[in-house]
Amino acid sequence: xxxxxxxxVIIRSLPYLFYDGMTFTLxxxxxxxxxxxxxxxxxxxxxxxxxxxxxxxxxxYVNLMRSVPLVLMIFWFYFLVPYIGQWLTGASAPIRVGAxxxxxxxxxxxxxxxxxxxxxxxxxxxxxGQVAAAQALGMTYPTTMAQIVLPQAFRNMIPVLxxxxxILFQDTSLVYVLSITDFLGAASKVAQRDGRLxxxxxxxxxxxxxxxxxxxxxxxxIQRRTAIIR
Amino acid sequence: xxxxxxxSKWYGTMQxxxxxxxxxxxxxxxxxxxxxxxxxxxxxxxxxxLEPFQQGRIVVDGVSVGDAGRGLPKLRARIGMVFQHFELxxxxxxxRNLTLAQVKVLRRKQREAIDKGRRLLERxxxxxxxxxxxxxxxxxxxxxVAIARALAMDPIAMLFDEPTSALDPEMIxxxxxxxxxxxxxxxxxxxxxxxxxxxxxxASRVVFMDKGEIVEDAPTAEFFxxxxxxxxxxxxxxxxxx
Numbered sequence: 001x002x003x004x005x006x007x008x009v010i011i012r013s014l015p016y017l018f019y020d021g022m023t024f025t026l027x028x029x030x031x032x033x034x035x036x037x038x039x040x041x042x043x044x045x046x047x048x049x050x051x052x053x054x055x056x057x058x059x060x061y062v063n064l065m066r067s068v069p070l071v072l073m074i075f076w077f078y079f080l081v082p083y084i085g086q087w088l089t090g091a092s093a094p095i096r097v098g099a100x101x102x103x104x105x106x107x108x109x110x111x112x113x114x115x116x117x118x119x120x121x122x123x124x125x126x127x128x129g130q131v132a133a134a135q136a137l138g139m140t141y142p143t144t145m146a147q148i149v150l151p152q153a154f155r156n157m158i159p160v161l162x163x164x165x166x167i168l169f170q171d172t173s174l175v176y177v178l179s180i181t182d183f184l185g186a187a188s189k190v191a192q193r194d195g196r197l198x199x200x201x202x203x204x205x206x207x208x209x210x211x212x213x214x215x216x217x218x219x220x221x222i223q224r225r226t227a228i229i230r
Numbered sequence: 231x232x233x234x235x236x237x238s239k240w241y242g243t244m245q246x247x248x249x250x251x252x253x254x255x256x257x258x259x260x261x262x263x264x265x266x267x268x269x270x271x272x273x274x275x276x277x278x279x280l281e282p283f284q285q286g287r288i289v290v291d292g293v294s295v296g297d298a299g300r301g302l303p304k305l306r307a308r309i310g311m312v313f314q315h316f317e318l319x320x321x322x323x324x325x326r327n328l329t330l331a332q333v334k335v336l337r338r339k340q341r342e343a344i345d346k347g348r349r350l351l352e353r354x355x356x357x358x359x360x361x362x363x364x365x366x367x368x369x370x371x372x373x374x375v376a377i378a379r380a381l382a383m384d385p386i387a388m389l390f391d392e393p394t395s396a397l398d399p400e401m402i403x404x405x406x407x408x409x410x411x412x413x414x415x416x417x418x419x420x421x422x423x424x425x426x427x428x429x430x431x432x433a434s435r436v437v438f439m440d441k442g443e444i445v446e447d448a449p450t451a452e453f454f455x456x457x458x459x460x461x462x463x464x465x466x467x468x469x470x471x472x
Contacts, residue, residue, distance in 0.1 A: 133317035137331035138307025
């Protein structure tokens with residue numbers, strides 16, 4: 001099987017794979033993680049709010065996002081957002097949305113639903129007494145959340161958040177449906193062009209494997225360092 | 231300073247406080263005792279609005295707690311509270327525990343807050359622990375930090391909710407010593423506790439609660455001398471027996 005395995009095609013395409021492909025993949029992963037955690041935290045706070053409409057909206061959003069396949073969301077945003085943009089702004093033609101912007105918005109909104117559930121569990125893991133102590137010191141709700149609850153919730157949830165980020169890193173490969181040159185897209189293009197499917201797809205799998213494995217070992221190391229002494 | 235009049239509270243249909251009335255004058259130390267489940271912790275948490283109540287009125291320094299609404303954080307900032315399980319913030323150092331609310335709530339300068347924190351740590355005998363995290367301290371040390379944290383806000387009164395009942399016996403004294411010193415300095419205090427020795431030593435009055443009611447409210451000597459109610463007599467004989 002590996003008799004006519006062409007290593008050269010991999011080496012020749014390395015600059016393209018990493019400079020074009022991996023840069024896109026990592027940028028998308030990083031930005032969607034930051035955006036997803038930020039929006040997810042807001043959703044978690046809404047969901048835990050005692051104000052019923054806020055809680056309902058957040059619950060509906062999370063459930064909707066979690067019950068739609070990601071590929072569908074990617075398509076949906078790419079093809080429909082220009083029309084929604086046109087409708088919203090009253091422009092004469094559909095708004096141009098770049099592939100990167102479109103996929104960033106999609107992943108941020110989609111991942112926010114998952115990050116929201118993680119942050120919700122994190123917030124609920126903080127003992128009631130911590131909130132009482134903050135309130136007894138005269139802290140308002142925003143101060144209590146920002147200074148006491150969220151920092152602890154975030155720290156408790158770092159391993160889960162990072163694990164979700166690793167999943168996100170793998171999921172970004174789905175943007176190939178928009179013919180975007182992410183890492184897998186780049187590998188795929190070389191594979192098709194040179195007719196070297198086995199080499200390119202094996203190499204791509206290896207790279208995803210190594211990065212994900214290294215990252216999850218990193219998570220364990222971080223977990224040991226950030227644990228709060230109780 | 232603290233006036234509690236006819237306060238009643240229900241959890242659903244279960245009544246946990248029944249027309250409680252008492253008061254704490256400025257500079258006075260009032261000890262609240264009673265069997266567990268008698269509502270004493272609930273009552274003290276009503277004083278700074280941590281627990282809502284449905285009937286009656288609590289006035290602290292001229293402000294009605296039930297009607298404070300958005301002014302509640304401001305009122306709470308003026309009343310110190312110490313909890314049974316300390317509730318220090320585990321992700322912050324001891325010093326940050328002492329300065330956070332000073333800076334965020336009272337808008338003090340960082341430097342001023344740290345100075346204050348240092349003086350208070352010295353007062354509770356923990357100066358060398360400023361940079362440690364709460365988890366690195368013993369229970370007694372944590373509770374002393376918690377007292378210092380409350381004092382950092384320059385409170386007009388202090389509430390203690392069973393401050394020693396989560397502590398190992400050998401650590402109770404170090405916390406009580408701090409509280410006695412505070413009482414002798416003239417701090418207004420309302421203390422839920424089973425430490426009858428503490429009550430004898432510094433309390434001006436003892437309030438005895440049972441089943442959500444204030445059964446007895448008497449000057450300390452009188453309470454320990456000859457409690458009027460049978461329930462208080464029974465409680466005292468049990469708690470003082472050993």
